[in-house]
Amino acid sequence: MGSYRPSQSETGVASGTAGGSVRGAAVRRDEVTFDSQGTACRAWLYVPASHGPAPVPCIVMAHGLGGTRRSALEPYALRFATAGFAVLLFDYRFLGDSDGEPRQLISVPKQLEDWGAAVAYARALPAVDPDRIALWGTSLSGGHVIAVASEDPRIAAVSAQCPMLDGSASAKIALQHASRSSVVAMSAAALIDASRALLGLSPHYVPLVARASEMAAMVSDDAYEGCIAITPPDWRNEVAPRLFLTLPFYRPVTSAQHVVCPTLLIACEYDKLVSNAAIESTARQMGGKAEVVRLPIGHFDVYLGEWFERTSTAQTAFFTGVMKGNVSAIVNG
Numbered sequence: 001m002g003s004y005r006p007s008q009s010e011t012g013v014a015s016g017t018a019g020g021s022v023r024g025a026a027v028r029r030d031e032v033t034f035d036s037q038g039t040a041c042r043a044w045l046y047v048p049a050s051h052g053p054a055p056v057p058c059i060v061m062a063h064g065l066g067g068t069r070r071s072a073l074e075p076y077a078l079r080f081a082t083a084g085f086a087v088l089l090f091d092y093r094f095l096g097d098s099d100g101e102p103r104q105l106i107s108v109p110k111q112l113e114d115w116g117a118a119v120a121y122a123r124a125l126p127a128v129d130p131d132r133i134a135l136w137g138t139s140l141s142g143g144h145v146i147a148v149a150s151e152d153p154r155i156a157a158v159s160a161q162c163p164m165l166d167g168s169a170s171a172k173i174a175l176q177h178a179s180r181s182s183v184v185a186m187s188a189a190a191l192i193d194a195s196r197a198l199l200g201l202s203p204h205y206v207p208l209v210a211r212a213s214e215m216a217a218m219v220s221d222d223a224y225e226g227c228i229a230i231t232p233p234d235w236r237n238e239v240a241p242r243l244f245l246t247l248p249f250y251r252p253v254t255s256a257q258h259v260v261c262p263t264l265l266i267a268c269e270y271d272k273l274v275s276n277a278a279i280e281s282t283a284r285q286m287g288g289k290a291e292v293v294r295l296p297i298g299h300f301d302v303y304l305g306e307w308f309e310r311t312s313t314a315q316t317a318f319f320t321g322v323m324k325g326n327v328s329a330i331v332n333g
Contacts, residue, residue, distance in 0.1 A: 138163070
């Protein structure tokens with residue numbers, strides 16, 4: 001698997017605020033900031049330069065566990081923007097380019113607050129149609145978008161690839177692939193970190209991902225290689241492990257029945273991090289509102305090469321069909 005390092009020609013945009021062309025369609029990217037609970041979240045806002053005076057639909061995006069907007073998400077954003085959508089791609093508080101202390105803190109409740117703030121910001125943009133806001137998530141954020149949509153009936157569409165929809169099931173999968181000593185060490189680290197948080201001390205960090213013989217939140221050779229392949233050189237491979245005391249209780253699958261918008265679920269059949277059974281359960285609960293695309297790949301394969309092409313094409317067609325009324329464009333799996 002090759003490393004993802006976007007070039008000028010691949011992205012079609014320069015760093016910062018700039019314009020360029022992607023497959024012949026001009027796309028503008030602006031650096032923007034919005035407030036979430038008093039903390040600045042930073043995002044890239046993509047707008048098709050050719051859009052007319054009428055507001056356009058918008059897709060709000062964020063990464064999964066420990067990732068940032070710079071971790072292989074821009075190619076997806078550009079595909080969507082090239083197809084005529086505005087895109088808001090943001091970093092959570094405490095991660096990436098956003099503010100917030102302590103750094104590398106992953107909190108499910110706070111990330112859900114960030115999603116709510118991002119959606120509110122997108123709805124207020126003059127170029128955006130507030131009633132055509134879609135959510136895009138991957139891995140942990142794939143669960144977030146289901147949770148957010150279950151509480152917000154105005155969301156027009158959701159796409160979730162390799163989504164973490166059942167923390168309990170994911171914890172069981174992790175235990176199957178980790179050594180006993182690694183499990184004990186991670187449990188101890190989580191308790192130490194939680195204790196330090198109660199005392200107002202800095203976090204006790206652990207690696208987010210490591211090879212099978214080491215200790216980390218995700219432990220396997222394929223997880224390590226897959227994660228490193230999609231992250232930029234300055235990515236921080238560490239996390240405050242207090243998260244793992246509560247993550248098993250996060251189960252967006254239980255709220256799927258309350259999602260009222262069309263939803264695309266992309267399942268990776270050889271996924272060693274999230275439960276495909278939870279994806280199927282989510283689809284059953286949603287009935288005709290959900291569609292599942294099943295791919296014979298692992299968790300990190302969706303971001304690169306052939307599988308990026310297939311997933312981005314499927315999701316672009318899905319969003320186009322739902323939010324632009326082109327029914328024939330909806331992917332049929």
